[in-house]
Amino acid sequence: MTSNDYRNPLDDLSTSAADIADALASTVAHVDMPAPADDVVTLPSRSILDGRELRAARVRELTGEHEEELARAAATGHSERLVDALLKCGVVEVEGLEATPLLLDRLTIGDRDALILGIRRVTFGDSIRYDRYRCPGCREDFALTVGLEEIPVKTATGPSDDxxxxxxxxxxxxxxxxxxxxxxxxxxxxxxxxxxxxxxxxxxxxxxxxxxxxxxxxxxxxxxxxxxxxxxxxxxxxxxxxxxxxxxRYGPRYDQVPVHCTACGHDGTLAVTVEALFRE
Structure with a gap:
């Protein structure tokens, strides 16, 4: 096995703070927000924390106040601060418990990814639009829409001590x-x-x-x-x-979204970035 055979488990949230700040600045202020979707997120890890099984959480739509807080976090250039701010702004409660910073820190990375996906859904809706996607097979560009349901999610079948x-x-x-x-x-x-x-x-x-x-x-x-x-x-x-x-690891697999090119028939995968999630 070589160093190229594995992927850093933190890579799914490695999009730069500047990229996400640009996306927020260019979209959140002026898009026509869809009606809020279901605000309940199923937690894929089903972790046992202090004797309690964490099965679900509640998220909320991001507002202008949250946009300002996220922009301040993004301005630091520290990606972990931006992720923290995103979860703080968007998560209301986890299995009936207040979503405190300490509780959010104790969640698995997969559950945190699922919450970010839920915040995206309730804020911007169920699909991500790419104005131009280049097929790696035929090298042709085409517009692409990815439904959030197309992002694979690995989910535990029962309670887990992780x-x-x-x-x-x-x-x-x-x-x-x-x-x-x-x-x-x-x-x-x-x-x-x-x-x-x-x-x-x-x-x-x-x-x-x-x-x-x-x-x-x-x-x-x-x-x-x-x-x-x-x-x-x-x-x-x-x-x-x-x-x-x-x-x-349980949770969304942002780097494994299937893409089919109708021009040449090539089947590939797309890596959805956090920046792509948080633009309309």
């Missing part, structure tokens, strides 16, 4: 948990302030996700947020763990 057992290449396994909002914020802010390279970002991600490492003939090694234990893992095992975390 922990996984991932096999290591030469025997043994790790116990790992799904990445949450607090992990996303920590990695993004550390990458910016400490100028972490991709390997260092992976170490930080793994130190937050991996709970313990089990190797045959050895006692379980608890990670406890320390970077040393995950640095001791082989490169293939680190890449395998990250790939499995991404594959097992």
């Amino acid at each position: 922990t996984y057992t991932i096999a290591l290449r030469k025997g043994g396994h790790v116990k790992a948990r799904a990445l949450i909002g607090a992990d996303q914020k920590t990695v993004l802010s550390s990458t910016r302030s400490d100028r972490l390279n991709i390997a260092e970002q992976n170490t930080l991600l793994l130190s937050r996700s991996v709970i313990s490492i089990h190797r045959p003939g050895h006692s379980d090694l608890a990670v406890r947020g320390e970077t040393g234990p995950v640095r001791s893992l082989s490169m293939p095992d680190r890449q395998r763990i990250l790939a499995e975390l991404d594959k097992l």
Whole structure:
């Protein structure tokens, strides 16, 4: 397995703050808003948090007041602050609990992605328009409309504690948990302030996700947020763990939207960005 075989689990929300600020500035102020859609979002992870199964949340339509708050967050250039502001403005409650910053930080990245999708739906409607999409097959441009229902969503079939057992290449396994909002914020802010390279970002991600490492003939090694234990893992095992975390993650798959070209018959996939979500 090579470094190209996995995708950083944070990539779905990697659109720059400037891009989203431009989209908000150019669309929110002047579009004709559709009637608000259903404001209930099904949470795909069905996580157990403090003994409570998180099945649904309620979101709301973004207003001019929210637009101003999002623009202030975007102006910082810090993408995690913009995502925080978006969730703060758009999420009302989670399973009957007030959507406090602490609660939102404890949600899985997949649930946060689902909430962002719900905020988009209730604010701008159910479809995304692309004035020009270039087919990678025939290289022809055409207008494209993507319904939000076309974005694949992986959903848990029952309550989950969000922990996984991932096999290591030469025997043994790790116990790992799904990445949450607090992990996303920590990695993004550390990458910016400490100028972490991709390997260092992976170490930080793994130190937050991996709970313990089990190797045959050895006692379980608890990670406890320390970077040393995950640095001791082989490169293939680190890449395998990250790939499995991404594959097992519940939530929308923004990078797997099917697209069919009627001109040449080519079937491909489109990666829907957050910037595209928040334009009319």
